[in-house]
Amino acid sequence: QLPDFIGNLSALGILLIRWNSLGGQIPTTLGLLRNLVYLNVAENQFSGMFPRWICNISSLELIYLTVNRFSGSLPFDILVNLPNLKELGVGGNNFVGSIPDSLSNASNLERLDLPGNQFKGKVSIDFSSLKNLWWLNLEQNNLGMGTANDLDFVTSLTNCSSLKSLSLYDNQFGGELPHSIANLSSTMIQFSIGGNQISGTIPPGIRNLVNLVALTMDSNQLHGTIPDVIGELKNLQVLFLFRNFLQGSIPPSLGNLTKLADLALSFNNLQGNIPSSLGNCQNLISFRASHNKLTGALPYQLLSITTLSLYLDLSYNLLNGSLPLQ
Structure with missing residues (x-):
């Protein structure tokens, strides 16, 4: 003591x-x-x-x-x-x-780190006056009510021009992602919302977060297609979209993500061929796209990635043809 x-x-x-x-x-x-x-x-x-x-x-x-x-x-x-x-x-x-509303008045706050507790209920903090906030970590709690307006507070974060990391992972947040995420700070390097009950589509405004290194939206109820504009996030190293209800094909634009190291798309309803453009992701260590409805042959460009050493999981799809000999 x-x-x-x-x-x-x-x-x-x-x-x-x-x-x-x-x-x-x-x-x-x-x-x-x-x-x-x-x-x-x-x-x-x-x-x-x-x-x-x-x-x-x-x-x-x-x-x-x-x-x-x-x-x-x-x-x-x-x-x-x-x-x-x-x-x-x-x-x-x-x-x-609940997380105290009085945090709304902490105008000098730069880092708020509350993960791994049992906080619950709606986040009703108004972050608009926390202009110096660069780190917000609320992950692994019981926050949110699984309802439509759970993520309303995200809009107030658009005033936090220094925000670099936002993690809401593993909570009970419901509703759709607000389109205001397009106005979050362009300095953000991490946006983590996995392990919630978030529905709707991925807003195309995600393209504005040009400095993202990690985008994790896995284990939600997202539907629609993977937006082509994700391919504009040239600094992205981690992209997790697994365990959703995403449809359509894997956009060839993901091949523009030349820094990508970990791509996880498993447990969706993705269809069509695996784009050969993924061969441009020469830093890829792990690619997981199991439990989808992918068809066609495995592109040799994918197997030419010499860094692909941790995971290549394409099980439970509809792939056919022979493995490339190169």
Whole structure:
């Protein structure tokens, strides 16, 4: 356990004790550290409720309670007295309840990291005033109601011009992707919405996210075709669309993704030939398109990719012809 006397170190600005085996509750005497700027107790075994005294140290800029055993809900006014807070990380705990609306007022917040808890319900934060936000991770919770307006909050993220990573993976979000994703920051490198109940089609405005490195939309209820415009995302390295209800053919434009390393299209209703243009993806390590209705012969251009070493899974299709001899 942390000793109470740490609270006597009144000039302390940084308390960094991550990655130890400390446990029990964090002593309330730490609330006396009025000059504390950086608090990181991640990857320990601390338990109890969210330490309420944290909310009263107005000098705090970075708070990390990640991977502990904290439980209960976050205080509804968590950031009212923390005007300087830039980073908040509470992932990998047992927090429950809704995410406090008061986060809407955290105008200096740059990173919000809440994955791996039991948060639930609608995300009603208005992110429009969080103009410096570059990282938002809400994955692996129970957020969303499986209803049409679950993703309304995404529109407010269009004001976050520095946003680089948005992960909503493995929640209960329903409804369709709002067309406002076309107006998300062009600096985004990760957009992850897999493992939800999202329906509708993939908006063509996805083409505007020109710096995406990872686009993961797997394990949803998406239908329609794979938009040709995905082939315009020239920096893409990971594209996951598996376990949806996508139809039509694999667009030849995917061959323009020369940096692509992992392409997963399995468990859809895709038809037609595998485009020979995929042979242009000379960095491809894994290609999975099993459990579709693909037909025709396997293009030799695909098998000429020397990096294709991890996965080539085309099982449960309607492919025919002979394997290329080259």
